Amino acid sequence: MKNVKIPSIAITRLSLYARNLKLLDQKGVEVVSSVRLADICGINPAQIRKDLAYFGQFGVRGVGYYVKELLFEIGKILGLDKEWRLALVGVGNLGFALLRHAQFVNHGYTFVAAFDRKPKRVGIKIGDVEVAPLENMNRLVKERGVEIGVIAVMPGSAQKAADMLIRAGVCGILNFAPIQLQCLAHVFVENIDFSLKLDVLRYRLTPARSRRHRSHSKPPQLLA
Amino acid sequence: MKNVKIPSIAITRLSLYARNLKLLDQKGVEVVSSVRLADICGINPAQIRKDLAYFGQFGVRGVGYYVKELLFEIGKILGLDKEWRLALVGVGNLGFALLRHAQFVNHGYTFVAAFDRKPKRVGIKIGDVEVAPLENMNRLVKERGVEIGVIAVMPGSAQKAADMLIRAGVCGILNFAPIQLQCLAHVFVENIDFSLKLDVLRYRLTPARSRRHRSHSKPPQLLA
Numbered sequence: 001m002k003n004v005k006i007p008s009i010a011i012t013r014l015s016l017y018a019r020n021l022k023l024l025d026q027k028g029v030e031v032v033s034s035v036r037l038a039d040i041c042g043i044n045p046a047q048i049r050k051d052l053a054y055f056g057q058f059g060v061r062g063v064g065y066y067v068k069e070l071l072f073e074i075g076k077i078l079g080l081d082k083e084w085r086l087a088l089v090g091v092g093n094l095g096f097a098l099l100r101h102a103q104f105v106n107h108g109y110t111f112v113a114a115f116d117r118k119p120k121r122v123g124i125k126i127g128d129v130e131v132a133p134l135e136n137m138n139r140l141v142k143e144r145g146v147e148i149g150v151i152a153v154m155p156g157s158a159q160k161a162a163d164m165l166i167r168a169g170v171c172g173i174l175n176f177a178p179i180q181l182q183c184l185a186h187v188f189v190e191n192i193d194f195s196l197k198l199d200v201l202r203y204r205l206t207p208a209r210s211r212r213h214r215s216h217s218k219p220p221q222l223l224a
Numbered sequence: 225m226k227n228v229k230i231p232s233i234a235i236t237r238l239s240l241y242a243r244n245l246k247l248l249d250q251k252g253v254e255v256v257s258s259v260r261l262a263d264i265c266g267i268n269p270a271q272i273r274k275d276l277a278y279f280g281q282f283g284v285r286g287v288g289y290y291v292k293e294l295l296f297e298i299g300k301i302l303g304l305d306k307e308w309r310l311a312l313v314g315v316g317n318l319g320f321a322l323l324r325h326a327q328f329v330n331h332g333y334t335f336v337a338a339f340d341r342k343p344k345r346v347g348i349k350i351g352d353v354e355v356a357p358l359e360n361m362n363r364l365v366k367e368r369g370v371e372i373g374v375i376a377v378m379p380g381s382a383q384k385a386a387d388m389l390i391r392a393g394v395c396g397i398l399n400f401a402p403i404q405l406q407c408l409a410h411v412f413v414e415n416i417d418f419s420l421k422l423d424v425l426r427y428r429l430t431p432a433r434s435r436r437h438r439s440h441s442k443p444p445q446l447l448a
């Protein structure tokens with residue numbers, strides 16, 4: 001691997017390639033061209049070659065990629081050969097839905113703990129996980145080997161949840177609260193923010209003429 | 225605005241700037257430097273200037289951005305001055321959580337319809353929205369002026385849900401199912417995929433040495 005920081009977006013695409021290679025493999029497809037794989041993933045072929053180039057040389061010119069081989073290699077890169085242990089903080093409607101969501105289990109993630117500050121939620125069992133009070137986080141995260149924390153609390157409580165997870169030893173956080181978490185440098189945070197994605201749609205659906213955007217020719221002092 | 229396609233990621237950041245400018249405005253802050261705004265958003269200052277440059281010239285050199293002004297301008301660009309109407313397809317745990325989620329309402333989105341194929345869910349009222357059968361989608365989407373469809377069904381049903389929404393006249397889709405939707409060119413799709421985000425964390429948390437990645441020096445025929 002080149003000694004560069006790989007952008008998160010490239011990792012996300014790698015994961016998308018792996019998912020689609022798996023489907024091809026299940027259908028008995030042995031070789032796939034970069035054009036075909038790109039088409040399935042909704043990405044352009046040059047991008048696939050560029051993303052893979054971070055990690056080495058894959059595929060055979062004029063032939064394409066051997067599906068099983070490439071899947072295996074991406075699996076190693078992404079650590080797909082290992083089960084990862086998650087802890088949820090915040091068992092409201094969203095947290096409940098996440099605990100029940102098949103997508104996590106199907107992709108090698110298991111919730112091994114869940115926490116909530118509300119006493120009425122403590123003790124409820126959802127699937128195999130019993131909701132525990134926040135006070136038990138430090139102990140349970142260590143005992144159960146939690147590697148990634150999932151934050152689904154209200155925005156005002158998200159930073160506290162992150163701080164508690166990090167103190168307990170968690171270094172990876174998936175954050176559903178629409179705030180920017182302040183974390184130590186060794187902690188990795190990925191945000192899932194529904195309304196930011198909707199804002200992209202809203203922008204694309206807004207006719208350009210109705211934007212009445214600032215003209216390039218206007219002088220900046222108009223801002224004052 | 226320059227006559228270029230603005231990347232979705234830039235729009236997402238614009239939306240993030242707007243959110244933080246709003247908080248600054250509420251605190252009574254009148255002017256913010258690009259360095260300070262970048263710090264709050266967790267983004268580098270050059271990126272902010274680059275994103276804004278798509279739309280015109282903002283800010284005053286040596287002073288920074290006038291908070292209210294920039295918020296107003298971004299609001300126009302993103303269409304934040306208008307309420308957007310959403311329809312949900314799939315009222316399982318995730319769909320239920322989305323209907324109840326404050327993030328949508330707080331950011332100018334309102335669910336005006338919800339659909340589910342299961343008869344036992346039809347007729348249930350969640351907030352102001354009553355779950356309707358799929359057969360009513362075409363009529364209700366038109367009657368209620370739905371602009372964006374939110375898909376929270378199982379992966380195997382997501383394409384059908386998208387097709388139905390598009391037939392009813394929806395041109396923007398927020399897709400929570402982990403599949404690549406095939407849509408017409410005039411339809412905009414944004415995906416929210418939990419496990420792809422987790423895969424980024426998994427990658428960052430996997431020690432490089434354990435990746436045993438393919439060396440650049442290995443010849444490609446090893447793939448065969």
